[in-house]
Amino acid sequence: MVSRQTTAGQPIAYAASAPKYSTRIASVVRSPLYQHTLGAAVESRIGRVLLLTGVPLLWLVMMHLGPIYQMLKISLMSHYPVQQGVDWHYTLANYAIFFQESIYFTPLIKSFVFATAATAATLIVVYPVAYYVAKVVRPEGRSRALLLLLVPFWAGELIRTFSVIMLLANRGGLNVLLREIGWIDRPIPMLYTSFSLGFGLVYLICLYMLLPLYSAIEKIPVQYMDAAADLGAGPFTRFLRIILPLSKDGIVSGCSLVFLTCIGVFATPMLLGGPNTVLFPETISGFFHGASNKWPVGAAFALIMLVTALFTAAIFMRLVGGKKRSAF
Amino acid sequence: MRGIFSDGPRTALTAFYWAFLLYLLLPLTLMMAMSFKDASFVAFPIGNWTLDWYGKVMQDKQFLDACLYSVMIAAASMVAATTLGTWIAMLIVAEGIRGRMIIFALACLPAVVPGMISAISLRIFISTIDMPTGTAAIILGHTVHAVPFVVVMALTRLRSMPGNLVDAARDLGADNVVAFFRVTLPYLGPALLGGMIFCVLLSIDDFVRTFFLGGYRPTLPMLIFAKVQGGMSPEINAMATIVLVVTAAVGLYAEYMTRRARTR
Structure with missing residues (x-):
């Protein structure tokens, strides 16, 4: 669904000759932990896409839409919180109360x-x-x-x-x-x-x-x-x-x-x-x-x-x- | 350059501006003045002046605890909101993204939904995922509230960024993650700092979300609200004055930072 083009040519070729950084980032980038996780992830297209879209989309759907959706769902329920043994069903009665x-x-x-x-x-x-x-x-x-x-x-x-x-x-x-x-x-x-x-x-x-x-x-x-x-x-x-x-x-x-x-x-x-x-x-x-x-x-x-x-x-x-x- | 208006309307507008400024400042000035009153009855005129109320507030454990709690919540939600907001902004400006407008609209949704409804929907949401009310829930609520503002601030800055900066970094061998941390993030820096301070102010000011999501430990606005409902006392004024001065100082600093960022 999403693509991000690398204009940098072939990143894999560069990975072989470790880039020279002069800051602390260098040690992070060269560490095996980084190279096998994030470093490896951004080398593939799917990895980049997931890294870019994963967290934001999850957050947006979960936290920006989720609460509104749950509110809509509960507004249609006859009982909430649902207790054991209580029959509940979907109803519009909650909305009707407003007009009564x-x-x-x-x-x-x-x-x-x-x-x-x-x-x-x-x-x-x-x-x-x-x-x-x-x-x-x-x-x-x-x-x-x-x-x-x-x-x-x-x-x-x-x-x-x-x-x-x-x-x-x-x-x-x-x-x-x-x-x-x-x-x-x-x-x-x-x-x-x-x-x-x-x-x-x-x-x-x-x-x-x-x-x-x-x-x-x-x-x-x-x-x-x-x-x-x-x-x-x-x-x-x-x-x-x-x-x-x-x-x-x-x-x-x-x-x-x-x-x-x-x-x-x-x-x-x-x-x-x-x-x-x-x-x-x-x-x-x-x-x-x-x-x-x-x-x-x-x-x-x-x-x-x-x-x-x-x-x-x-x-x-x-x-x-x-x-x-x-x-x- | 000729004036837009002749002098009459111009003077009237100037007068109106200062009157409006007076209107904005007068209640707060009165509020602050009352904190120096040497009597426990909140009423004008103020006869004798004293600093006693400040001494009292400074020894008030409840107040100090509420300050600490508010700052903690603000710091946590600031970190979360800045990270998420920047991430979402990066997604929106990324090349080849479909549904950009939908993502942007979704990101702005919590800023459009009235605060009260946002608070209630979050209250319902945390109960459906079995999360108790309390600190974590408040932080979550404040983060949701702040994310849209960070997204907009980061987007404004990102749009002014020359695209070839990141290309250059990649040509020099940086992968996307490194390019983000070494090029994009430093470029965003000043705008993000402004955004972060804004998040802190949003969180410290927030009443309605904390009201619905909070536990028994009060944040600053909750404490002030409870005290105002309990009865007036210059002590509340002293409290409010301290909070006002601190937040105004932080806000001024943020304004200064973002202004500097814009002119740089």
């Missing part, structure tokens, strides 16, 4: 609403920033301007979530500041609401929007804008007709990335959300922890979420229609 109870599908809808809103908010907030760094800042200063924005993201997900609590709590930074100014008498309850959750989500994920947008906007040649200006286009027209369409790639990948991350965020809703903001990941998690050990239902729900999330992202990509991006 509103306590199950409301969180999914909420998750989607939150993720969509957070994605839109992030796009609107981050776009000017990405534009500023990519086009307004002088080229020499770009790295520094970008680096400054990246610093907060080396704090982990949890620490950033925690720091949002410091800002929004009843006696947190914002409320205390507002009271000092005298705009409010009593603290506005911001924490443990939809607002704090949305704020936290945007705070958490704006980097995923910034980087794709930045690299897309940076690629737009300045001459295009100059040309448009010469032809009489005002700033607004230039933005709408040139910058926006040309940065579409960045918008598409940024939004998809942010959306998929938002959907899967787990700790943030638990720390920043309130009783009204139970999102789907928390619902799913309930099936894996605690007394109700219903793995098949949890697996089915996780798959429902995965499929709807990827489907939404795919539709979005199709609608906005970035040009087909290939890896090569």
